[in-house]
Amino acid sequence: MGGEKSLGPKAGFSTRAIHAGQEPDPSTGAVVVPIYQTSTYAQEALGRNKGFEYARTHNPTRFALERNIAALEGGRHGFCFASGLAATNTLLETLSAGDHVVAGHNLYGGTFRIMDRVFRRLGLEFTFIATDDVDRVAAAFRPNTRMLFVETPTNPMMQLTDIAAVSRVAHERTIRVAVDNTFMTPFFQRPLELGADVVLHSVTKYLNGHSDMLGGALVTSDEALADSLRFLQNAAGGVPGPMDCWLALRGTKTLAVRMQRHDQNAGALAQHLEGKPGVSRVFYPGLASHPQHALARRQASGFGGMMSFIPGDGSLEAGRRVFDRLRLFSRAESLGGVESLACHPATMTHASVPRETRLSMGFADGLIRLSVGIEDVDDLRADLDQALETI
């Protein structure tokens, strides 16, 4: 694959989503990047090849996806992985035994698990705190702190971290800031522009958007970090296959239009639920009642498709009654696809979080999380209404 398509520096988001990294195929002119389903490449002569040697290191379909996601996040270097957690794994492998990481206390469960059960054993130290308060973040830094790892908004409480503010205090100590941008996507929030050093994605979610592959990505403009990630991506080999990269490239082409609709639908449902008798709390950054609504407006250009709410008195029984009556919302883990999903975090994604920890965050037993899809909003509203009739 040759160089970048000549996209002007001011090319808009949708233009980059459709074209960045995606030259017509040099051998045929195919407009869509082919699935290079090969593990190796023939060499012309001793020491002479076309720049491709072995697929763990080089794959044109993967390179196209890496350039595409990097362009969307506004970063110089993109690296793709077989899953979001494979990306997290590689990012943590840039650290060494004895290094300290400050991380959000309400991270994606698998992120907490790999930190707590794998990297702690290998000698990294972790402090998990609520990162919504910049002074609390600064107070958690130690002389050996090398990384701050945040997710904003968090899941399922939709708590925000001020990316610019925590980046400022981290950079006073040369601590790198990593932001998991899976929920907002670069369409709404670009952490690198706000001062973060590296962005992480579960490509499985909104970037692919169709619930039909697993993938992860890291984007950075930090040259030293990029060198280290490139080395580790090849050294450990947690790379995605070309078919999954191709699916994700097909997904990112429509990211802008999908995110607009996710945001519209979620905003409408959040407003609707907030006014309903059978609902005691709604958590959505786009609501004026969200305690960090002003920050949400400042650091992102939309609020996304994720929300959660507490039905009735917040008991498990109230949650169960509503959850089990949903028809159009599928009861499933994961998020970010075109179809609407409902999750009961206390028994599904967050079952390993102790009940007291959950309750201390306002995360009631009956809380329901919605990944609002891009169906007709009237149908989604009607489904929630009929399910809430049991309250």
Ligand SMILES: *Cc1c(COP(=O)(O)O)cnc(C)c1O
């Ligand atoms: C799903 C998810 C991950 C992990 O990604 P996988 O692709 O499932 O490995 C990490 N962070 C967030 C916010 C997620 O939703």
